[in-house]
Amino acid sequence: MRVLDAFSETYDKSPEGIWYAPGRVNLIGEHTDYNDGLVLPFAVPWGVTLAASPREDTTIRLRSLQTGTQTVTTLEDAHGWARYPTGVFWALRRDGLPVRGADIVIDGDIPEGAGLSSSAALEVATAVALNDLYALALDPLDLARICQLAENDFAGAPCGIMDQATAALAREGHALLLDCRSLASRQIPFDLAAHGLELLIINTNVRHAVADGQYARRRQECENAAKRLGVPALRDVTDLAAALNRLDGEERKRTQHVVTENHRVEALIGLLRAGAVTEIGALLNASHLSLRDQFEVSCPELDVAVESALRGGARGARMTGGGFGGSAIALVATERADSVRTSVAAAYAERGWRAPTFLTATPAGGARRLDTHGQ
Template sequence: MRVVEAFRDAYAGSPQTVWHAPGRVNLIGEHTDYNDGFVLPFAVPWGVTAAVTPRTDGVVRVLSLQSPGEPATFTSYDQSKGWTRYVVGVLAMMGEAVSGADIVVDGDVPQGAGLSSSAALEVAVASALNDALDLGMTPMELALLSQKAENDFVGIPCGIMDQAASALGQEGHALFLDCRSLASRNIPLDLGAHGLSMLIIDTQVHHELADGEYAKRRAECESAARKLGVAALRDVTDLAGALQQLQGDERKRVMHVVTENHRVEALIGLLRAGAVTEIGALLNASHLSLRDQYEVSSPELDVAVEAAVRGGARGARMTGGGFGGSAIALVPVERLDSVKESVSRAYDERGFSAPRFLPAVPAKGAHRVGVS
């Protein structure tokens, strides 16, 4: 395993433990997590592997195989910069339980595709430290600690969805998560049995959630909730009445969040009824809401969704935070080539960079891998 070999080269010893944590794609339930709502993500085959040995001298050494060179060394958490803040943030949130570590990470999550490489990095490091130090934290506790690292240390006000999907995902299943109670259950998602495939369409447009737009949407939702007298938008039960009390962007944000929660529940109902082929309409509706009410889409995402449906997809939508990243399309297996051709042609006609296509197969959540 190359992460282990790199660890030995960098630190002249074998790692105490090695963990892998996946990225995620969200089937439906977008921008609902930080509104105490419902989400339905699943783990993807790509992720981050972390080789870790704890230290006792307060020193943190971090090396990424995606950033060749010497390990970055910190004697204070505040010294970390860039991507290392996601790693160091996890140690900071663990407090006195950890006093430094030697870490090497290796990732294959497509960067900028909106598949949450940051959550995979956090959960992999947190899981490895939990194992090495025998802290006894549950997968959900590790997800919450990783979220806190991103919120409080990195400064991105993300919800719990990404880290939960990475920590708790199961192969062949989507994860239904109530972001308020943190109750979760795995929902079987066997697309192949119905002749379907979930295709990720990476627009190759990279986004940066820390640029203010993500935080702005969250602030608008919190402001709307205060005006409506509810703890979070998840608590809005009379949508028509709520919309009469709001204006402008806040009105549109509430419209999206409330209807998106309904779509999550409806989609789960269809999956449980075995009507997998019928979920496409909910994906389409989700995209339109994200485009028009939440205003987080982009021309490249819109073209990908429209061209995929035109090419034979049963439904499609943007996934992730928005402003770039990826769309997903529910495609009959026999129409995969047609959908890819349709999207590629539409991009070429508009002068967009060629998209990348990735198969979205529900994968295993964070797990220990052998040191060899």
């Protein structure tokens, strides 16, 4: 196992253990999490593996096999990718928990820049390791909260809790219905293969610079709209038409997306419960149009991925993740998967764009301790 060998080579000792946390893809419920709304993600079969041992001092020694870099850090001088694992130490200590330092080696196979939440996977893998190493006895939802705090207040990214909760709570063969206000969750069976379907991830392999600061701006616009409407969050808007009459500009558009996206999550759950899995594609299409036109977080590469996937025979498609690049998802009948890939690849080639890459996503399990063989 690569991470085990690298740990022994780096620190001249064996690790105390090996831990794993997955990335995620969001089926529907985009930009609703920080509006106290509903989301329906699932864990993907790619993630972050981490070997670690505790230290007697508070030094944090980190090596990343992906970046090829190694660092010794403290809470005061963490930078770059090291902010994500170091932030977990900071958040645990802030809560008064007895966490010292650690020696850590990190490995992973989440495609870079695909919007599959490698940062949350790294945070949650660190959290489950420290939970075991220091016998903290925190449950998975506690760990997700700790990791969100680390990303918000230490790494400086104002994300909701969806990514961390998915990495911590996911169950194989299920999507996670998460209420981002109460943090109540329910595992929803999601077996596409039983219906002759698969979910194709289309990685655009682009990330636009315009994304810098845009996530925080969208969040602020939502908060401003909620304040203007006199509700705690856009989740609480019950009469959309009346709300839209009181708003204008960006706040009006953001509100329309968030409220209708929550409705789409509920509608999709209803279809899954009814066994009408083949019918969910229309909701994916509607979600993309709303993200493109109302929330304004799409980009030409995502739009072309969605449009050409539909032309190739996909039952539904939408961008997934924060936007401005990253990935789209397409619901496809298994026998049409090659046609969809060909259609998207041809559309990119016609425009002279970098070729997209494709992955098939199946719901995987959440964070856990592994044995030394990676099981």
